[in-house]
Amino acid sequence: MNGKAVAKASKAEAELQELLRPGQSIELLKALHILTREGRLNQDSRRKLKQVYHLFQFIEKLLLELPEEGAHASLADHGAGKSYLGFILYDLFFGPRGGGRVYGIETRADLVDKSRALAKQLGFDRMAFLNISAAESADAAELPLQIDVVTALHACDTATDDAIAFGLAKQARFMVLVPCCQAEVAACLRQTKALALTRTPLAELWRHPLHTREIGSQLTNVLRCLYLEAHGYQVTVTELVGWEHSLKNELIIARRTGQRKASAAARLKELLAQFGLASMLETRFPMG
Numbered sequence: 001m002n003g004k005a006v007a008k009a010s011k012a013e014a015e016l017q018e019l020l021r022p023g024q025s026i027e028l029l030k031a032l033h034i035l036t037r038e039g040r041l042n043q044d045s046r047r048k049l050k051q052v053y054h055l056f057q058f059i060e061k062l063l064l065e066l067p068e069e070g071a072h073a074s075l076a077d078h079g080a081g082k083s084y085l086g087f088i089l090y091d092l093f094f095g096p097r098g099g100g101r102v103y104g105i106e107t108r109a110d111l112v113d114k115s116r117a118l119a120k121q122l123g124f125d126r127m128a129f130l131n132i133s134a135a136e137s138a139d140a141a142e143l144p145l146q147i148d149v150v151t152a153l154h155a156c157d158t159a160t161d162d163a164i165a166f167g168l169a170k171q172a173r174f175m176v177l178v179p180c181c182q183a184e185v186a187a188c189l190r191q192t193k194a195l196a197l198t199r200t201p202l203a204e205l206w207r208h209p210l211h212t213r214e215i216g217s218q219l220t221n222v223l224r225c226l227y228l229e230a231h232g233y234q235v236t237v238t239e240l241v242g243w244e245h246s247l248k249n250e251l252i253i254a255r256r257t258g259q260r261k262a263s264a265a266a267r268l269k270e271l272l273a274q275f276g277l278a279s280m281l282e283t284r285f286p287m288g
Helices: 003-019 026-031 043-063 084-097 109-122 159-169 184-191 193-199 201-206 209-230 262-274
Strands: 074-078 101-105 127-130 149-153 174-178 233-239 250-256
Touching: 003 043, 026 084, 026 109, 043 084, 043 149, 043 174, 043 250, 074 084, 074 159, 084 101, 084 109, 084 127, 109 127, 149 159, 159 174, 159 209, 184 193, 184 201, 184 209, 193 201, 201 209, 209 233, 209 250, 209 262
Parallel strands: 074 101, 074 149, 101 127, 149 174
Antiparallel strands: 174 250, 233 250
């Protein structure tokens, strides 16, 4: 290896060590294909790792608020995919504490099988992976009656709503959500567009198809936040990472207080009525 190659390799190694969190398993990152076999990062994996680390920082702070600083916490990750988040949480938080459990919930059987095999290979024996949907998970016998933390990173469309319903059913102390594509509200707006245009000038906000999609996405997350507040959660909305890393960037953090906000429930109902979505009170945002 010539001098330039050595210098380049040394620089890459230094950048990697600067990025990695203390205690992070290199072998895990290789197994997840975040690092190459040579232990290097490419541009895509760098972006992915930064995003997961950002989310880890938020979740770690919440876990530390739990009894015994989260030593025996339970966490359910919806739409887990390849379980980058779950594995890194276990490696950096749950593993060193010798307690707690991580549950990955994913509909794609091949990804569940791979995650189970990797957890066994690494000795991550307090990780479990369920091949079910977020909608089915609340009634799954494999899951405990109560879950401390619910996460959903880019769970598509209504899977985020199903994760919220799961969190409510399990009396989750915290929910950490990064919504992905949202089509349900936009589809409803599209169906009632002609009537809405005759009724209110606000309908101009979603007259054009592109605006329908954008307003539908924005409105969906506003409704989710009000729904959480109405069910006894304090809600914070922020950015996950810089826009250069991800367009699906909204991070919703819900902290259970047990104090239901009647004003949030009223605003939710008013918004649904204003946008012609009142039927969603029964299907998506029940107040029972």
